[in-house]
Amino acid sequence: MTAYIIRRLMYAIPIAFGVSIVCFALVYIAPGDPLQTILPEDASEETIMMVKKAYGFDKPIPVQYAIWLGKVLTGDFGISIATGRPVTDEIFKALGNTILLAAGAVLVAFTLAFSIGTIAGYRVGSFIDRAVTGIAVIGVSVPNYWLGIVLVIVFAVELNVLPATGMGPRGSDSFNIFEWSNFRHMIMPIVTLSLIPIGIIARTTRSAVAEVLNQDFVETLRAKGLMETEILLHVIKNSLPQVLAVMGLQFGYLMGGSILVETIFTWPGSGFLLNKAILTRDLPVLQGTILVLAIIFVATNLVIDLLQTAVDPRLKRS
Amino acid sequence: MKTLKRLAAAVSVTAGLAMAGQAANAESVLRVAMTAGDIPIVIGQPDQGFEGYRFVGYNLYDTLTLWDLSQGETAADIKPGLATSWKIDPNDNKRWLITLREGVKWHDGCDFVPEDVVWNFERISKEDAPQFNVKQFGMIRNRTGNIDKVEVLGDHDIAIVTKTPDALFPYQLSYWYMISKCRLTELNNDYEAYANAPSGTGPYKFDKIVPQERLELVKNEGYWDKGRVPKHDRLVLIPMPEATTRAAALLSGEVDFIEAPSPDTIPRLESAGMQIVTRAYPHNWSYQLNFVDGNFKHKEVRQAANYALNRPEVKALLNGYMVEGYTNVPPSTPYHGTPSVKYEYNPEKATELLKSVDCYPCKITLAISTSGSGQMQPLPMNELVKSQLDAAGFETELKVMDWNALLDVGRPGREKNPDIDGINISRALQDPFSALIRHVYTKQHAPKGSNWGHYSNPEVDALIDEIYLAFDPAVRLEKLTKLHELMVEEATLLWVAHDVNPRALAPNVKGFVQAQSWFQDLTPIVVE
Numbered sequence: 001m002t003a004y005i006i007r008r009l010m011y012a013i014p015i016a017f018g019v020s021i022v023c024f025a026l027v028y029i030a031p032g033d034p035l036q037t038i039l040p041e042d043a044s045e046e047t048i049m050m051v052k053k054a055y056g057f058d059k060p061i062p063v064q065y066a067i068w069l070g071k072v073l074t075g076d077f078g079i080s081i082a083t084g085r086p087v088t089d090e091i092f093k094a095l096g097n098t099i100l101l102a103a104g105a106v107l108v109a110f111t112l113a114f115s116i117g118t119i120a121g122y123r124v125g126s127f128i129d130r131a132v133t134g135i136a137v138i139g140v141s142v143p144n145y146w147l148g149i150v151l152v153i154v155f156a157v158e159l160n161v162l163p164a165t166g167m168g169p170r171g172s173d174s175f176n177i178f179e180w181s182n183f184r185h186m187i188m189p190i191v192t193l194s195l196i197p198i199g200i201i202a203r204t205t206r207s208a209v210a211e212v213l214n215q216d217f218v219e220t221l222r223a224k225g226l227m228e229t230e231i232l233l234h235v236i237k238n239s240l241p242q243v244l245a246v247m248g249l250q251f252g253y254l255m256g257g258s259i260l261v262e263t264i265f266t267w268p269g270s271g272f273l274l275n276k277a278i279l280t281r282d283l284p285v286l287q288g289t290i291l292v293l294a295i296i297f298v299a300t301n302l303v304i305d306l307l308q309t310a311v312d313p314r315l316k317r318s
Numbered sequence: 319m320k321t322l323k324r325l326a327a328a329v330s331v332t333a334g335l336a337m338a339g340q341a342a343n344a345e346s347v348l349r350v351a352m353t354a355g356d357i358p359i360v361i362g363q364p365d366q367g368f369e370g371y372r373f374v375g376y377n378l379y380d381t382l383t384l385w386d387l388s389q390g391e392t393a394a395d396i397k398p399g400l401a402t403s404w405k406i407d408p409n410d411n412k413r414w415l416i417t418l419r420e421g422v423k424w425h426d427g428c429d430f431v432p433e434d435v436v437w438n439f440e441r442i443s444k445e446d447a448p449q450f451n452v453k454q455f456g457m458i459r460n461r462t463g464n465i466d467k468v469e470v471l472g473d474h475d476i477a478i479v480t481k482t483p484d485a486l487f488p489y490q491l492s493y494w495y496m497i498s499k500c501r502l503t504e505l506n507n508d509y510e511a512y513a514n515a516p517s518g519t520g521p522y523k524f525d526k527i528v529p530q531e532r533l534e535l536v537k538n539e540g541y542w543d544k545g546r547v548p549k550h551d552r553l554v555l556i557p558m559p560e561a562t563t564r565a566a567a568l569l570s571g572e573v574d575f576i577e578a579p580s581p582d583t584i585p586r587l588e589s590a591g592m593q594i595v596t597r598a599y600p601h602n603w604s605y606q607l608n609f610v611d612g613n614f615k616h617k618e619v620r621q622a623a624n625y626a627l628n629r630p631e632v633k634a635l636l637n638g639y640m641v642e643g644y645t646n647v648p649p650s651t652p653y654h655g656t657p658s659v660k661y662e663y664n665p666e667k668a669t670e671l672l673k674s675v676d677c678y679p680c681k682i683t684l685a686i687s688t689s690g691s692g693q694m695q696p697l698p699m700n701e702l703v704k705s706q707l708d709a710a711g712f713e714t715e716l717k718v719m720d721w722n723a724l725l726d727v728g729r730p731g732r733e734k735n736p737d738i739d740g741i742n743i744s745r746a747l748q749d750p751f752s753a754l755i756r757h758v759y760t761k762q763h764a765p766k767g768s769n770w771g772h773y774s775n776p777e778v779d780a781l782i783d784e785i786y787l788a789f790d791p792a793v794r795l796e797k798l799t800k801l802h803e804l805m806v807e808e809a810t811l812l813w814v815a816h817d818v819n820p821r822a823l824a825p826n827v828k829g830f831v832q833a834q835s836w837f838q839d840l841t842p843i844v845v846e
Contacts, residue, residue: 030720030722033722033725033726033729035456038365038453038456038457039456039457040457040459040460041725041728041729041743041745041768042460042756042762042767042768043456043459043460043729044459044460044463044765044766044767045765045766047455047456047459047460047463048456048729050452050455050456051452051453051455051456054452054453081453082356082359082365083356083357083359083529084359084361084453084509084510084513085510085513085529086510089529090529090530093529094530149562149566152562152563152566152570153566156566156569156570157566157569157570160570160571163570163572164563164566164567164570164572165556165558165563165566165567165572166531166532166556166572167531170528171528171531171532172528172531173528263559263560263563264560264562264563265563266531266556266557266558266560266563266567268528268529268530268531272530273530275355275559276355276356276530276559279355279559279721279722280355280356281722
């Protein structure tokens with residue numbers, strides 16, 4: 001197992017390197033000058049050149065990449081053009097805020113989706129199955145930004161029972177999840193974020209459980225006289241690798257934060273940060289955030305691979 | 319019985335005093351939702367466009383000349399700020415003699431002295447000065463680039479020498495914020511540290527910042543202009559780029575004041591008792607034209623485009639939240655004048671003009687954005703403009719791009735994009751230079767300046783040269799008026815709308831007067 005883990009970790013290195021090249025190059029392919037938004041519209045060419053030089057944007061792109069990568073390897077993502085603050089601070093603070101939402105959404109979505117998906121898979125064709133399929137279709141079809149706006153209208157504007165924006169009355173610096181006045185700010189974003197994973201995971205779980213149930217070994221278990229709950233446990237174990245793969249992807253997406261959901265709820269997470277960086281062409285923030293999120297994605301997939309292998313050792317051999 | 323009565327009286331007096339004390343201690347807070355995606359930087363010249371100037375710049379800091387934002391009937395003009403008076407040296411038309419205000423203190427307690435102005439000038443101009451900041455240099459260079467030197471003349475007097483005579487120079491001073499030499503020096507010129515403890519002379523002092531989320535300022539009791547000491551204790555500025563979110567935050571009581579609600583949410587806000595304030599201000603939604611490469615080089619084509627537009631229809635599209643733009647500046651501007659032509663909707667005349675220069679159908683390409691700062695509702699507005707132009711004989715192609723991509727087309731000028739005939743970048747017209755000169759002066763040809771389409775007219779250039787030499791305000795006003803009238807007659811832009819910048823305020827917010835300006839004074843606001 002150790003050798004397998006080391007081998008998988010080694011595979012992750014070139015992936016991370018490739019990701020760094022892609023995320024560095026992508027932001028240059030997009031039109032727009034990084035200094036555009038910080039300089040006045042009638043800044044002269046001479047002024048622009050001087051500021052470009054100061055930020056190192058006058059150097060050839062491969063040189064800029066080498067300098068950037070060298071710094072990144074030491075944990076320095078540079079300084080935000082827009083705010084002048086270290087990018088590392090900006091990313092990890094935002095990431096911390098996103099993790100709060102992602103963890104909540106993971107808890108809600110994975111538990112709920114896995115439970116209802118299993119029941120539906122076990123009772124294919126029943127009323128429960130149809131209901132779960134309906135929920136799943138709604139989950140994958142309803143745009144989460146639309147749901148977010150609807151929730152805001154209903155619960156913040158009309159009923160005035162939940163806050164519409166931000167991370168508590170004094171901001172994220174004094175956010176305490178154990179205080180109701182703060183926690184209530186998380187409810188609507190978490191519900192909004194959970195919708196898609198609920199739909200996808202419930203569907204996957206349902207089909208995985210239904211598929212395993214049709215396999216011969218289930219009949220053998222029944223013939224051996226096992227109780228239905230014991231059979232179900234075997235079925236769940238056999239359907240887990242497939243479900244885990246989907247959960248891993250969803251976890252990765254949630255960790256990346258949702259640009260739309262975080263913008264709607266003014267939640268200062270990585271999605272909100274990314275949105276701001278895109279709009280202002282804040283290249284250091286953009287590159288740093290994309291790289292960190294991509295590495296989290298790679299790491300999540302690695303962990304899921306390892307978990308799948310632990311659940312089903314046959315996968316290691318393949 | 320007597321004892322009981324005394325006890326009751328004592329209890330009620332104590333309760334009354336406690337309540338009075340509580341009321342006296344209750345902090346009044348004004349919470350503002352800005353359209354900005356982040357908190358504007360606080361180290362002097364703010365970013366986030368003029369919203370940064372409006373909410374951070376003029377609240378934390380002062381400029382030598384300030385804007386008079388106390389009324390909304392006419393366009394705002396400059397007034398004394400940290401400078402109490404200014405005049406041109408009678409013997410040298412490049413030397414401004416400026417008297418500074420006495421008794422002004424920085425938020426850190428230091429006195430404001432003439433040396434501070436020299437130090438602030440070096441901060442944005444002298445590369446080897448320890449306080450020099452290249453980003454701040456870039457952000458204000460377009461306003462201070464004409465300054466040659468700043469001299470201290472006495473305890474309260476300075477002279478600013480410009481490179482060329484510039485009668486409009488006092489306007490440029492209104493954008494240049496003075497920051498505390500004491501504070502930055504104390505922090506070893508570290509701007510990152512200064513951003514957590516900025517010090518100005520403005521009506522609010524810095525209290526705290528939560529990056530990305532909120533900036534909290536508190537009332538400066540010792541502000542030099544006693545009439546502008548804030549009437550609330552705390553100002554909380556929250557970046558909230560999504561219009562629907564801003565409206566929801568106001569409706570749910572999380573903020574008291576929102577910028578730019580979208581027109582379709584205004585009826586809902588009104589029905590909830592919110593106050594909608596709106597007024598024309600120097601903000602043009604128009605197209606700058608290419609005067610060299612395409613069909614707009616013909617004055618007839620430019621005029622035809624202006625006649626082809628049915629502006630009341632555009633106004634209806636925006637639920638009435640605009641002023642029809644027939645001229646470059648709104649009619650309430652002192653130098654609006656009475657142009658000899660008025661581009662009221664006349665498609666027949668437009669067609670006739672196009673035929674007169676043999677441009678029928680007349681192909682034009684307009685570069686537009688999907689969104690962007692001050693762009694109002696760019697997609698539906700541009701679609702409507704296109705349909706109106708085409709109905710009069712144009713064949714319009716809209717080149718739709720991202721906001722930053724459009725800025726990339728706008729900054730270098732027409733030479734880099736000769737296939738584009740017009741760019742839809744809305745413009746601030748805050749002062750005469752921004753409103754008029756930069757669009758038509760030959761010396762302002764892009765990429766050096768903002769004359770994107772390279773308009774050139776010896777008569778206009780001569781008039782602008784005269785304006786720069788007109789130190790008598792009456793003479794200057796006359797020449798500015800003439801310049802504006804000429805621009806309208808020449809159809810130097812395709813004018814569509816003047817924005818009216820709606821804002822929505824909670825019912826308990828009183829005392830706000832919306833000035834005809836990009837900048838607004840929040841200090842008179844009382845939060846009941």
